[in-house]
């Protein structure tokens with residue numbers, strides 16, 4: 584019987600790696616590139632969209648620094664580093680055709696986008712949202728992978744601000760979204776010093792416990808009403824949860840891969856066409872990349 588096919592012309596999959604400075608984006612991009620390529624036999628390329636990325640430990644297929652750099656903008660327009668970065672992202676938005684032209688030269692590859700770290704680019708500014716919105720309309724199935732340093736779990740006010748940052752980024756960017764607590768190896772080492780178990784932070788369990796700690800804190804107790812309103816907002820949306828990431832562990836990279844593949848739809852079939860057979864294979868639990876990895880490496 585001939586296979587029924589769901590036409591998905593020009594369909595591409597990938598992930599957009601975002602997060603505050605130092606959260607581990609570039610390290611993760613390099614690790615995940617090697618992991619997907621060497622351990623999962625996935626065809627993959629990295630796109631660097633950070634115009635100030637000086638310490639790339641990978642070779643990007645596309646590099647925004649060939650279009651514009653923060654250094655040049657600072658010199659030419661006499662701007663500070665943050666203003667220059669904003670300008671670069673607006674310049675990318677205006678030169679979307681440059682990016683699209685580069686992307687169309689890459690055939691049949693899973694894409695990893697390494698992004699700059701300034702959080703306002705993802706919580707307020709619209710250029711990055713616009714660039715990825717246009718790519719989505721052109722058949723790019725992308726998922727935001729939002730890394731935040733898990734060190735923030737060690738302090739209730741910092742964890743609340745992490746939750747607010749993650750929530751506002753999710754709402755602003757508008758892509759399928761996976762929140763990640765990075766450097767989980769360090770978090771696990773210091774787990775005994777945390778106020779709650781790890782599940783409390785990853786599953787964002789009852790935040791009233793955190794609220795009690797804020798209400799008792801020497802600096803935060805005078806903002807009881809504000810604290811209550813902020814925690815209430817996060818709970819009302821009920822959108823934020825986290826996957827732990829230790830970038831040095833293949834097991835951890837594999838767990839995150841599963842979450843990302845579900846979010847951007849990669850598990851339902853990649854490439855230019857999706858067949859009913861692929862969808863059925865997912866439904867009946869056919870041998871997955873994860874299972875192949877387990878049998879080959881575990």
Ligand SMILES: Nc1nc2c(ncn2[C@@H]2O[C@H](COP(=O)(O)OP(=O)(O)OP(=O)(O)O)[C@@H](O)[C@H]2O)c(=O)[nH]1
Nearest residue numbers: 603604605606607608609610700766828829830831
């Ligand atoms: N222990 C540990 N350290 C990590 C991990 N991932 C990244 N790091 C370290 O965290 C630091 C920052 O990592 P980067 O990858 O440069 O972070 P970034 O988000 O790209 O930083 P910016 O380019 O400044 O935005 C580096 O010293 C990394 O070695 C991890 O899983 N565990």
